[in-house]
Amino acid sequence: MSEQQTLENRLIEATLRCVARWGIAKTTLDDVAREAGCGRATIYRTFEGGKASVLRATLQHEFVRCIATIEDAMRGLDSLEDILVAGTTTAASFIAGHDALQFLMAHEPDAVLPHVAFDKLARVFDAAALFAEPHLAPFLPEAEVARAAEWVTRVVLSYALAPTTLDLRVESDARRLVNLYLMPALLPRAAVATR
Amino acid sequence: MRTICKPRVSEPRPEPSTRDGVLAATVQCAGRVSLARITVEEVAREAGVSRASVYRWFPGGRDQLLDEAITFEVGRFLSRMADAAEGAPDLSSRLERSLLFAHRAIEEHEVLQHVLANEPAGVLPQLHATAPLVLAVVRDELAGWLDGVALNEGVDREEAADYLARMLLSLVVNQGSWDLTDPAEVAEVVRTRLLAGVLE
Numbered sequence: 001m002s003e004q005q006t007l008e009n010r011l012i013e014a015t016l017r018c019v020a021r022w023g024i025a026k027t028t029l030d031d032v033a034r035e036a037g038c039g040r041a042t043i044y045r046t047f048e049g050g051k052a053s054v055l056r057a058t059l060q061h062e063f064v065r066c067i068a069t070i071e072d073a074m075r076g077l078d079s080l081e082d083i084l085v086a087g088t089t090t091a092a093s094f095i096a097g098h099d100a101l102q103f104l105m106a107h108e109p110d111a112v113l114p115h116v117a118f119d120k121l122a123r124v125f126d127a128a129a130l131f132a133e134p135h136l137a138p139f140l141p142e143a144e145v146a147r148a149a150e151w152v153t154r155v156v157l158s159y160a161l162a163p164t165t166l167d168l169r170v171e172s173d174a175r176r177l178v179n180l181y182l183m184p185a186l187l188p189r190a191a192v193a194t195r
Numbered sequence: 196m197r198t199i200c201k202p203r204v205s206e207p208r209p210e211p212s213t214r215d216g217v218l219a220a221t222v223q224c225a226g227r228v229s230l231a232r233i234t235v236e237e238v239a240r241e242a243g244v245s246r247a248s249v250y251r252w253f254p255g256g257r258d259q260l261l262d263e264a265i266t267f268e269v270g271r272f273l274s275r276m277a278d279a280a281e282g283a284p285d286l287s288s289r290l291e292r293s294l295l296f297a298h299r300a301i302e303e304h305e306v307l308q309h310v311l312a313n314e315p316a317g318v319l320p321q322l323h324a325t326a327p328l329v330l331a332v333v334r335d336e337l338a339g340w341l342d343g344v345a346l347n348e349g350v351d352r353e354e355a356a357d358y359l360a361r362m363l364l365s366l367v368v369n370q371g372s373w374d375l376t377d378p379a380e381v382a383e384v385v386r387t388r389l390l391a392g393v394l395e
Contacts, residue, residue, distance in 0.1 A: 109323055110316035117319050118301075118311055121369035150371045151388055158361040162327060164334075165354045180350055181358050184392035 007046055008057065010036050015058045020099035023108040024055065062101075066094050067131050080139040080186075084152065084178045085171065087135070092160040092168035105161075128153040140186065148186040155182055214252045217242045221264035226306035230317040233257065265321045266328075268307075272300060273332050286344050286394070290363065290385045291378065297367040298375035333360040345395040355393045362389055 001009075014036035018027040029051055033040045047053040073090040077083050095101065104112050116124055132149035140148055155177070159168045166173040220242035224233050235257055239246045253259045279296035280289040301307065310318045338356035346355060366375065366384065374380045 109320040113319035113323055114315035117315065117323070118368055122371070125369070125371050147372055147388075154362060154365040154371075158365055162330065164330070165357050177358070180347070181355075181392040184347075185388045 004046070007038075007042070009061075011038075011043060011046055011054060012058045012061045015054050016062070016100045019058075020103050023103060024111045025108060027051075029054070062098070063127075066091070069094055070131075074135060080136075081175075081178055081183065083135055084182060085174050087132070088152070088156050088159075088168050088178065088182075089171055089174045091156045092163075092174070095156075095160040096163075096169055124157070125150050125153055136186070144186070151185055152182065215267065217244065217249055217252060217260070218264045218267040221260050222268050222306050225261075225264070225318075226309050230261065230310060230314055233261065235260065262321060265318065266325055269322070269325045269329060272297075273329065275300065276333075277336055280340075286340055287382070287385050287390065289340055290359070290389060291381050294363065294366060294375055294381050294385065295378060297363075298370060301367060329364065330357075330360055333364060336360075337363075341393075347392060347395050350393055359389055359393065
């Protein structure tokens with residue numbers, strides 16, 4: 001990792017800790033600088049555009065980290081069931097264990113929801129589909145892949161944001177959900193019947 | 196072939212001189228002016244009651260009005276969604292009617308669309324706060340629909356109702372790749388996705 005990247009990552013980590021503590025509105029660049037142990041000028045040199053630019057980089061970084069965490073968990077698995085269990089468990093754990101995101105959902109939802117609710121959800125579906133499609137493609141007819149990815153995304157978002165009877169972070173719960181409800185919804189009926 | 200009733204979207208609003216009428220008037224005002232600028236005076240005028248009556252029903256004033264108006268409108272939506280499914284012959288057609296109705300009701304909800312387009316941050320946190328309640332109401336309704344229906348081996352009725360409620364609401368919030376104005380597509384999503392693992 002280059003020195004520049006190391007500095008960027010340090011500032012992003014510091015931003016995440018500040019947001020998890022105070023939220024977005026109350027976090028200042030001075031807070032981030034203090035948390036990262038550097039000066040404000042360093043932040044401006046690293047992220048031209050100041051606070052908005054730091055926040056954008058942090059969001060981008062966390063999105064990439066989420067995808068990488070899920071990919072790691074799915075690596076080497078060779079059945080659709082195992083891939084779905086690992087993917088849903090890891091995604092749900094990532095969301096529930098993300099302190100900054102959880103703080104915002106609890107105390108500053110107006111900073112998150114306008115970007116992901118109603119018609120804006122389409123962007124989330126698109127991003128998730130782009131990631132999930134190659135993992136689902138080996139197991140499904142080509143025409144089914146995009147909608148299967150969308151269905152998995154719906155399931156993960158719904159259960160991860162508000163767990164009730166099934167907690168997807170728990171592997172046995174995730175496996176139950178995958179086997180009883182998710183797999184039959186992904187595979188065409190005939191394929192399920194002959195399994 | 197089953198016939199799908201055209202869902203009812205318009206419903207008479209409650210008499211304006213009641214407490215509910217004041218809440219309905221608040222919703223109407225929200226569609227006309229910005230949420231940030233709604234006043235008790237304006238709501239009272241819209242409802243045809245005095246300012247004093249509004250404060251008698253809502254001692255918390257404007258903030259209480261806005262909070263309760265959102266919950267009121269969500270409740271009205273849910274009961275109309277249940278009404279839309281009434282009389283349907285089986286589980287699939289109940290779900291189809293609910294989806295057709297709910298999708299259209301959201302799309303055609305002028306106040307909601309106005310607020311989402313102009314000041315989403317002013318309404319989404321409150322709407323989101325109603326999510327656990329909405330999920331519980333829909334889940335309970337669906338659990339009733341699953342009574343006496345033959346379920347797939349291993350499927351638990353309450354758990355299946357929870358899953359169906361979540362996926363139904365997910366589709367209502369955003370239809371994704373499905374065209375929920377088309378009864379044939381609605382029937383397909385219900386048969387191949389929603390109920391695929393649930394029914395025997």
